[in-house]
Amino acid sequence: MSNIVLGVSGSISAYRACDLARDLMRAGHTVRVCLTDSAAKFVTPVLFETLTGNPCLTDTFEEPIRGRMAHIDWARQADLILLAPATANTLNKLAQGIGDDMLTTLILAAQVPLLIAPAMNPVMYTHPETQASIHKLQSQGAFFIEPAEGDVASGETGQGKLAPNAEIIASAESILARRQSLTGKTILITSGPTQESIDSVRFLTNRSSGKMGLAMARAAQLMGAEVILISGPTSLPDPANATTIHVRTAEQMLAAAHEQAPKADWIIGLAAVSDYRPANPSPTKIRRSEEDLTLTLVPNPDIIATLAQQNPTKRVVAFAAEPTQDPAYAVEKMHRKGVSAIALNDISNPQIGFQSDENELTLILANGKSFQSGRKSKLSCALWLLDQLSENP
Ligand SMILES: Cc1cc2nc3c(=O)[nH]c(=O)nc-3n(C[C@H](O)[C@H](O)[C@H](O)COP(=O)(O)O)c2cc1C
Secondary structure (H helix, E strand, O other): OEEEEEEOOOOOOHHHHHHHHHHHHHHHOOEEEOOOOOHHHHHHHHHHHHHHHOOOOOOOOOOOOOOOHHHHHHHHEEEEEEEEEEEEHHHHHOOOOOOOOOOHHHHOOOOOEEEEEEOOOHHHHOOOHHHHHHHOOOOOOOOEEEEEEEEOOOOOOOEEEEOOOHHHHHHHHHHHHHOOOOOEEEEEEEOOOOOOOOOOOEOOOOOOOOHHHHHHHHHHHHHOEEEEEEEOOOOOOOOOOOEEEEOOHHHHHHHOOOOHHHHOOOOEOOOEOOOOEEEEOOOOOOOOOOOOOOOOOOEOOOHHHHHHHOOOOEEEEEEEOOOOOOOHHHHHHHHHOOOOOOEEEEEOOOOOOOOOEEEEEEEEEOOOOOOOOOOOOHHHHHHHHHHHHOOOO
């Protein structure tokens, strides 16, 4: 089955990690445990070594196999890292990219899914720094299992109890099950805004952040696909282990997509492509004057419609950012563009869509079936969408 690294940090609920390790082993997984120094004050390495039959790491310089750096070895061999319980301190360190102990160093070195189950006093959980760290880690692709509500060890009532072990194991297994579902497929994703020059310093663009495209790239990788990301200008990092091609204009995006399309099985058009571009961009800066200035705009190519037309045997999926939840516009767009499915997101809702970390999608297939994602992190939305597409070939 799978190799799971169970990271345990210094929460009062660290004792629950003992049963968690055993239950994961009963489900057929190999479990190796890494403790923080604080966790080792609640539960001991000997306990986990005896329970799992594997070495338990705490110190960054430990090397169960001499000459092999354990943080790299374990990170490479893992299929999943499960951090349960996760303290506020470890969460905040991870969000800052700190690796000052074995557990945080190992997580920094890993490229596998990370599932985090926080457990802490409700005040620590709702602290703005903790919440900001959770959002940041989610946007980087980490999965979270929310703590439960109830009485916590400090005598308060609120959200902070480590989620039930059965829920943690079910989440871990659903992440692991997805790992192979797109193996062998290459997915081409267009993402982000485009920029269309007005003059040498100004351009037309839009509010797309590229976050949904990056989440889609990460989701496709988590499901085992190869990813080619063609991205307009964003402030986001490139996804690791993907081919990323940076473009600026709609015409450049189309040229890059046209070149890459033969390698792809699926094409997902998430880019917010400028519909128009200035007809005659000035090569120098347009000077201020008291006269009115009229820009003549000409239509840009419809990238996803062109790709759908040129690749009739491939699965081509468009996104429709509409200021409404009414699917009629999206359905019309799907037929006009000739794509096999369209995902509608309602950009009139400020909680979702552009710039935000969450989204809510309606996926409509050419055969008329439609599905609702509910509001989720962009990564969860992307996983949901790829699941629906896999299940409805
Ligand atoms: C008895 C006791 C219980 C604690 N329980 C928690 C907890 O449930 N969650 C948490 O975030 N911190 C808890 N702490 C505080 C952490 O142990 C402390 O922040 C520590 O620095 C965490 O280190 P680590 O993240 O490296 O494990 C507890 C501390 C004590 C003394």
